[in-house]
């Protein structure tokens with residue numbers, strides 16, 4: 001049984017004079033990994049930022065767990081249970097990993113304020129967070145920083161994670177760790193809306209797919225069906241089907 005978690009209907013976003021999202025509509029179900037795929041510049045990041053209230057939707061409806069969220073502030077949207085892991089990861093390079101985690105925890109000013117069981121679980125999921133706890137986050141490798149960025153997003157329970165291209169620039173072994181971590185997050189009950197250009201990672205973790213092209217959704221459906229459709233991948237992603 002699927003349960004609707006996020007619903008976008010006819011969402012438009014203007015950035016300055018540019019009409020970037022031109023009627024985006026798709027659904028993400030609870031406890032599934034929904035892939036948002038598309039070419040460079042198609043509007044994937046703009047979609048995540050619009051959901052998060054970082055760009056205002058100029059028209060349309062976005063509902064999260066039955067609540068309309070268009071027009072709400074980013075902090076309200078985050079309080080409702082959505083976390084955003086941006087492509088640039090949004091971590092503070094001069095602060096330690098610990099301080100980065102503390103800043104992400106709204107109700108904690110000391111580590112002991114963080115739910116210890118949750119912290120242990122995060123350490124298991126992302127060992128780099130534990131290993132480099134007192135190290136400035138800026139000194140970590142790209143993969144380690146990405147782990148810290150994901151860990152920050154789940155320092156408090158969140159129902160939906162919006163994750164933008166977590167594999168960008170990472171070595172294949174690290175991409176595998178990322179896939180494992182996302183599948184474990186899903187097992188723990190989280191839902192993920194994932195922007196990912198690495199088709200191997202997308203195929204490994206994705207349950208459902210929405211394809212965006214020039215600011216409009218051009219296909220939605222189950223991931224396995226989509227990845228078997230050479231025509232879709234070629235037309236909208238510019239890719240030839242992998243063997």
Ligand SMILES: Nc1ncnc2c1ncn2[C@@H]1O[C@H](COP(=O)(O)OP(=O)(O)OP(=O)(O)O)[C@@H](O)[C@H]1O
Nearest residue numbers: 015016018020038039040041042043044045046047
């Ligand atoms: N701040 C901005 N000002 C003007 N145009 C913008 C801005 N941000 C994004 N755009 C434009 O909006 C369109 C969609 O960008 P967006 O970043 O959402 O695409 P994307 O699908 O995430 O692509 P990429 O994979 O390259 O990150 C692009 O044409 C981009 O140039």
